[in-house]
Amino acid sequence: EVQLVESGGRVVHLGDSLKLSCAASGFTFKDNAMNWVRQVPGKGLEWVCLISWDGGTYYADSVKGRFTVSRDNENNSLYLQMDSLRPEDTALYYCTKFLYYDSGEPVAMDVWGTGTTVIVSS
């Protein structure tokens, strides 16, 4: 079964750091680009960052310079290092896997974890 399980979310204070983890199973992790997507309770979805299969990274402007995504292909794990946290970073953080189409390009996020909650208090 293809599965993503996030962990590491908790209550922190303004300016703190936190590292989220995502354990992947059931697919060839090393061949897939992975994302973090977040959702403020009751609000919409916000893409946070992407790491390609070979380690290339891309970030949303809202987290650029504060968040760092990384991966450990040996242990099928994805990470999100979150520094200088702000109250507006409070959200449920999902780890997602890309679906690749015939062209070899990613076309959607076909597997989502259940999420881990980060609360940043001021």
Add this chain to the structure above:
Amino acid sequence: DIQLTQSPSFLSASVGDTVIITCRASQGIGNYLAWYQQKPGRAPKLLMFVASTLQSGVPSRFSGSGSGTEFTLTISSLQPEDFATYYCQQVNIFPPFTFGPGTIVDIK
């Protein structure tokens, strides 16, 4: 950045109805659009990719169309389990992989 808008933002419908949700992009994205369904307390679920290809396991009452800047998600013969929030997402130009603001489909 590409912006996505969805209309309506909320719709009330009955079981058996056909509903249509529209997603518009601020610039052309080819057919690189995905649709997701999210129920309360659950992670989003992929319904459709490249605008009109149904994800495995998704009922055929869901269909998608469009290209360029305008896309639609149609749910034919709405079922009780279809009451949820629906999001579109563009995957053509990144960063960011923009999501639409969502459409809530509520039971009348």
